[in-house]
Amino acid sequence: MSVTIKDIAREIGISASAVSKAINGYSDISEETRQRVLEAVRRMGYTPNILARGLIRRQTNTIGLFVLSRSNKGFSHSFSSEVIAGIMDCAGVRGYELLLYSTNGPTPGKQVSYRGLCHERQIDAAIFMGLRTDDPGIEELKTVDFPVATLDVPIRGGKAICVGGDNVEGAYMATSHLISIGHRRIAYINGHAQAIVSQERLTGYLRALSDNGIPEDNSLVVEGAFTEESGAEATKRLLGLPNPPTAVFAACDSMAIGAMSVAAMRNLKVPDDLAVVGYDDIPLAAVAEVPLTTIRQDGYAIGYKAAEVVINDIERGSTAARRVLMGVELVVRESCGARKKGLYRGNTGIKQRV
Amino acid sequence: MSVTIKDIAREIGISASAVSKAINGYSDISEETRQRVLEAVRRMGYTPNILARGLIRRQTNTIGLFVLSRSNKGFSHSFSSEVIAGIMDCAGVRGYELLLYSTNGPTPGKQVSYRGLCHERQIDAAIFMGLRTDDPGIEELKTVDFPVATLDVPIRGGKAICVGGDNVEGAYMATSHLISIGHRRIAYINGHAQAIVSQERLTGYLRALSDNGIPEDNSLVVEGAFTEESGAEATKRLLGLPNPPTAVFAACDSMAIGAMSVAAMRNLKVPDDLAVVGYDDIPLAAVAEVPLTTIRQDGYAIGYKAAEVVINDIERGSTAARRVLMGVELVVRESCGARKKGLYRGNTGIKQRV
DNA sequence: CTGTTAGCGCTTTCAC
DNA sequence: GTGAAAGCGCTAACAG
Numbered sequence: 001m002s003v004t005i006k007d008i009a010r011e012i013g014i015s016a017s018a019v020s021k022a023i024n025g026y027s028d029i030s031e032e033t034r035q036r037v038l039e040a041v042r043r044m045g046y047t048p049n050i051l052a053r054g055l056i057r058r059q060t061n062t063i064g065l066f067v068l069s070r071s072n073k074g075f076s077h078s079f080s081s082e083v084i085a086g087i088m089d090c091a092g093v094r095g096y097e098l099l100l101y102s103t104n105g106p107t108p109g110k111q112v113s114y115r116g117l118c119h120e121r122q123i124d125a126a127i128f129m130g131l132r133t134d135d136p137g138i139e140e141l142k143t144v145d146f147p148v149a150t151l152d153v154p155i156r157g158g159k160a161i162c163v164g165g166d167n168v169e170g171a172y173m174a175t176s177h178l179i180s181i182g183h184r185r186i187a188y189i190n191g192h193a194q195a196i197v198s199q200e201r202l203t204g205y206l207r208a209l210s211d212n213g214i215p216e217d218n219s220l221v222v223e224g225a226f227t228e229e230s231g232a233e234a235t236k237r238l239l240g241l242p243n244p245p246t247a248v249f250a251a252c253d254s255m256a257i258g259a260m261s262v263a264a265m266r267n268l269k270v271p272d273d274l275a276v277v278g279y280d281d282i283p284l285a286a287v288a289e290v291p292l293t294t295i296r297q298d299g300y301a302i303g304y305k306a307a308e309v310v311i312n313d314i315e316r317g318s319t320a321a322r323r324v325l326m327g328v329e330l331v332v333r334e335s336c337g338a339r340k341k342g343l344y345r346g347n348t349g350i351k352q353r354v
Numbered sequence: 355m356s357v358t359i360k361d362i363a364r365e366i367g368i369s370a371s372a373v374s375k376a377i378n379g380y381s382d383i384s385e386e387t388r389q390r391v392l393e394a395v396r397r398m399g400y401t402p403n404i405l406a407r408g409l410i411r412r413q414t415n416t417i418g419l420f421v422l423s424r425s426n427k428g429f430s431h432s433f434s435s436e437v438i439a440g441i442m443d444c445a446g447v448r449g450y451e452l453l454l455y456s457t458n459g460p461t462p463g464k465q466v467s468y469r470g471l472c473h474e475r476q477i478d479a480a481i482f483m484g485l486r487t488d489d490p491g492i493e494e495l496k497t498v499d500f501p502v503a504t505l506d507v508p509i510r511g512g513k514a515i516c517v518g519g520d521n522v523e524g525a526y527m528a529t530s531h532l533i534s535i536g537h538r539r540i541a542y543i544n545g546h547a548q549a550i551v552s553q554e555r556l557t558g559y560l561r562a563l564s565d566n567g568i569p570e571d572n573s574l575v576v577e578g579a580f581t582e583e584s585g586a587e588a589t590k591r592l593l594g595l596p597n598p599p600t601a602v603f604a605a606c607d608s609m610a611i612g613a614m615s616v617a618a619m620r621n622l623k624v625p626d627d628l629a630v631v632g633y634d635d636i637p638l639a640a641v642a643e644v645p646l647t648t649i650r651q652d653g654y655a656i657g658y659k660a661a662e663v664v665i666n667d668i669e670r671g672s673t674a675a676r677r678v679l680m681g682v683e684l685v686v687r688e689s690c691g692a693r694k695k696g697l698y699r700g701n702t703g704i705k706q707r708v
Numbered sequence: 709c710t711g712t713t714a715g716c717g718c719t720t721t722c723a724c
Numbered sequence: 725g726t727g728a729a730a731g732c733g734c735t736a737a738c739a740g
Contacts (some may be wrong), residue, residue, distance in 0.1 A: 002473060004733055015711045020735055030709060047470040051405045051414070052733035055716045059403070065454070070439060081435045085424060085453075092456030097475065100454045102446030116401040119356060121451065221475070287641050358717060369727045374719055384725060406717035409732045 003046045005102045009042065012036050018193050023048065054122055063091055063310060064099045064123040066114070070131040072082070079280065079299045080129060083151065084305025087127060099123055101201055125310035133194045147313035149306045153272050154323055161313070161325040163306040165297035167197050170328040171204025171249070174254055174277045174295055178247045179212045179339050183275060187220040187245035189255050194216045195226075201251045201279065220245055224255045231258025239266065239274075246275065253278035253285045253294055260290060260335065265285070271337030281331055291333035357400045365398065366390050377402065408476055412460045417445055418453045418477035420468070422484040433634060434483060437505065440657025441481060448665045453477055469494050479664035481505070487548050487646060501667035502658045507550050508677055515667075517660040517678040519651035521551050523683040525558025526601070528631045528649050531684055532601045533566045535692045537629060541574040541599035543588045543609050549580075555605050555633065574599055578609045585609025589616040593628075600629065601690075607632035607639045607648055614644060614689065625691030635685055645687035656680050 005023075009016040014033065015089065040046070054060035066085060067080065090097055099121055103112055115128055116135045118126055124182035133153060141148055143160025146305055165183040188205045193199040195316070202221070210303045215220050222237055224230035227228035250256035256278030263274045270276055270290045278285060281296035282354055309320050332338050359377075363370040368387065375383045376391035394400070408414040419441060421434065445452055453475055457466055468491045472480050479501040485492070487507060495502055496512025502527050506518035529536055532540050542559045545552040556575070563570055576591055578584035589612065592599055606612035609631030617628045624630055624644045632639060635650035688693050 006733080016733090017712080017735070018710055021710090024735085028709060033709085047467075047473040049409075049476060049733050050474045051476050052716090054408055055403075055409065055718090055733080055734070056735050058716080062453075066443075070442075087455045088421070088454065089458075092458065092728095097456060098417075098454040100442065100452040102442045102451060104446065108511075113401075116399075119401040120404045122403060122405050127481060283637060284641065298358055317383075357720095360717080370717090371719075371728080375726085378719080382725060403717055407719070409717080409734090410719050412732080432737080517726090530735055 003044045004049070008040045008044060008046055011040050023063060041222070058122075058126055059314075060122045061096050061262050062099050062121065062123045062191060063087075063096050063256050063307065064101060064118050064121065064126040065335065066101050066103065066126065066131070068104065068128065068129065069132055070136070072105055072227045079282070079297070082299030083129060083303035083306075086270040086300040086305075087298075087307040088303075090304045090307035091309070094307075096124070096307075096311060099210070104271035110289075113137070113140060115144050118144065118146065124314045125149070125307050127310060128153070133196060147310040147318065149310045151302065151306060159318060159322065161309050161320055161322055161324065163302055163309060164197075165295075165302065165328045166324065166325040167328075168204040168207070170279060170295040170297070171251075171324070172200035172208045173328065173330045174202075174279065174293075175205045175208035176212070177293075177332070177338065178277060179208065179214065179273060180247060181336065183247040184214055185245045186214075186247045186249060186291075187218075187222070187238045187244065189222055189231055189248060189259065190252040191224060191225045191226045191251040191255075193223065198223075198251055205249060224251070224258075226252050226254060228254045228258040228261070231255025232262045233258075235259040239268075247277070248274060248280060249277045249279075251279055253280045253282045256292055256294070256335070257284065257288055260288065264289070270335050271340065275337050276335040279334075285331075286333070288335075290335045293333045293336035293338070294331050296329045298326065298329075357398045358403070359400070361629075362391060362398065362400055362414065362457070365394050375506075377587035392525070402499060405606070409591045413478055414567060414666075415450050416453050416477045417441075417450050417661065418455060418459065418472050418475065418480040420455045420480065420482045420485070421481045422453040422458065422482065422489070423486055424458055424484065433636070433651070436653030437483060440654040440659070441661040442657075443654075444665070446663035448661070450478070450661075450665060463614075467494060469498050472498065472500065478668045479503070481660050482507070485548060501664040501672065503664045505656065513672055513676065513678055515663050515674055517656055517663060518551075518680065519656065519708050520679040521545070521554035522558040522561070523634060523679075523680075523690065524649040525555035525605075526562045527605050527684045528633065528647075529559045529562035529591065530566070531647075531686070531692065532603060532629060532631060532690060533562065533568065535690065537601040538568055539571070539574065539597065539599040540601045540603060541576070541592045543578045543585055543592075543602060543604040543613065545577055545578060545580045545605040545609075547577065552605055557679045559603060571634065578605070578612075580606050582608045582615070585612025586616045587612075588653075589613040594624075600703060601631070602628060603631045603633075605633055607634045607636045607646060610646055610648070611638065611642060614642065614646070618643070618676045624689050625694065629691050630689040630690075639685075640687065642689075644689045647687045647690035647692070648685050650683045652680065652683075 004318050005016050009019045015115050019037050022034040082214045128150045138155055141160055148160040150160050150162050154162040190202055219241055222234045224234045248259050250259055256276050259276050260270050263270050268274050278292050278294040281294045285292040285294050305324060358371050359373050363373045373391050376388040409465045424680050482504045485504050492509055495514055502514040504514050504516050508516040544556055573595055576588040578588045602613050604613055614624050617624050622628050632646050632648040639646040641650050643659050643665045659678060
């Protein structure tokens with residue numbers, strides 16, 4: 001078996017609690033004893049058993065990370081891996097480890113309890129990625145007694161903190177940009193209505209129209225499902241309108257790419273015949289046939305912030321706002337037409353190209 | 355505080371040990387008592403404390419995952435996230451959770467001990483991704499007493515198991531393919547020499563030449579650094595040769611893409627003036643200006659296998675081979691010229707396009 | 709300053 | 725079948 005605190009104690013002829021104090025930097029221990037302990041620790045290759053410590057301190061320095069609704073193989077976006085990297089880095093700096101739960105979201109048959117999973121492992125806090133608004137586990141999450149951060153999905157009631165990109169602002173920027181280069185009939189392809197991001201981006205879109213005195217036209221707002229196919233489908237409907245849009249803003253890049261493919265099939269030139277703006281800045285956006293103008297969220301920053309927020313909660317008690325909005329950025333490429341027309345000189349997202 | 359085994363015991367008037375036995379499915383407990391316990395467990399919302407259990411059982415059902423040498427933000431390839439997804443799924447099925455270490459590899463200053471990190475958290479096994487052959491921690495890894503799997507990096511001595519794509523075979527396939535469509539002067543852009551994959555892919559390349567009676571030409575083998583820039587740099591050197599190659603096989607897609615960009619700058623047509631084959635099948639490969647022919651490794655399968663191997667070791671003792679080679683696949687696209695010439699009718703990797 | 713005692717939540721002999 | 729007792733490795737009172 002591996003060396004324990006008792007072995008050290010026996011080795012240098014003192015009590016186990018003295019060793020514990022020496023190791024944990026208590027002041028009521030003589031410097032000389034401490035040195036002898038530290039020396040023995042090194043010599044005998046002792047490492048504390050954090051789990052045993054946790055049993056009594058009720059703190060494991062562990063953050064549970066739930067990566068839910070993952071697509072088949074790999075993470076949904078490359079965005080997720082940026083987020084995770086951010087979480088990891090913050091956790092590392094603050095001295096926490098991450099427990100990556102292997103659950104892939106609520107299983108229809110057997111009901112998993114997030115609270116139970118967290119309790120089993122005695123984690124100090126939890127972060128949820130890809131939580132769906134219709135996840136039955138949400139109710140339970142409202143009642144847990146440890147800090148919880150959700151990415152992108154605000155939970156009403158309870159004290160979970162939601163960290164995410166500012167969707168209203170992002171959609172506002174995208175829409176305003178299209179307006180600024182002359183478009184008036186701007187369609188919006190939303191994601192499915194259950195997603196909060198859909199609702200928020202819709203709000204931003206509508207606000208931009210309203211702020212620019214453009215009347216809302218219901219026929220120009222259609223619903224997709226965050227997939228390329230659904231974006232294509234929606235675009236067909238839009239183009240079939242008596243008075244079709246001159247520009248399309250899609251709630252995600254995949255749908256925007258679907259829109260562009262439909263345009264291509266109908267011999268409509270992007271951006272001249274149809275301007276397109278997406279959301280997310282997925283890697284494909286930069287290398288699409290017509291490079292896609294889009295809104296970029298800084299996944300790394302979001303992840304870092306989420307970890308920071310829960311760790312602050314653990315250490316200082318809940319003080320943060322219940323909702324943390326992270327900045328977003330407009331990345332102008334070719335698909336909106338601004339660069340061609342020389343109307344835009346800002347961020348081209350070139351560095352993004354891998 | 356949350357409900358413990360004692361609470362249950364008190365509630366239904368039996369001893370704590372009886373409750374434990376009921377919960378853990380021991381046979382020496384009456385069915386009636388078991389039912390009463392299970393009912394109370396449900397009613398009172400009891401979840402076992404796996405950490406306390408681990409303290410005595412010396413097993414935590416946790417696998418440590420080290421994601422080393424991560425690039426700045428996000429994981430090195432999207433490949434990594436596939437691997438992690440595979441690990442997660444296997445772990446989930448087998449009832450293990452993953453502990454994601456926040457270490458980003460050996461820090462120059464303070465020496466981290468992998469062994470120590472593992473011991474602290476009492477993990478049952480560890481998987482290392484992105485371990486470098488010059489990592490000073492490797493020595494220590496040879497002596498640990500729990501199952502260890504390394505991805506792609508075999509460790510000499512010790513009983514760590516290495517799981518990875520068959521690099522020799524992959525390079526052999528790539529090179530043979532170029533030979534089969536008529537190339538004789540085939541250059542190889544290798545990764546940096548410390549990487550095992552570099553050595554193995556070089557072996558495959560040389561073997562293919564030799565098997566086809568093509569003499570080895572040292573000037574055609576150059577070293578890159580797995581980056582687009584280094585691939586471009588290497589290609590410039592190759593094209594400056596008195597007798598330049600007609601084809602280039604690069605040890606990774608990024609370098610292959612660098613090669614293609616140099617060709618484009620010099621008005622060389624790919625594949626006609628210069629055939630290019632990469633390795634990895636990164637997402638960009640399929641959507642490059644000239645879609646890249648490459649070798650695909652199934653990251654998900656590799657991750658799944660790695661988890662499976664260590665879990666088998668945990669549960670049944672070490673039986674697996676010390677090296678597990680996973681199959682690779684040649685994905686023929688445009689950059690090698692085979693499809694244009696009608697020489698190839700196999701895998702086009704079309705489904706890969708996102 | 710140091711040691712003794714108790715106990716975190718759980719499992720596991722071993723009597724009964 | 726069931727419970728009492730011991731203890732996993734550690735920390736936290738509290739005496740001394």
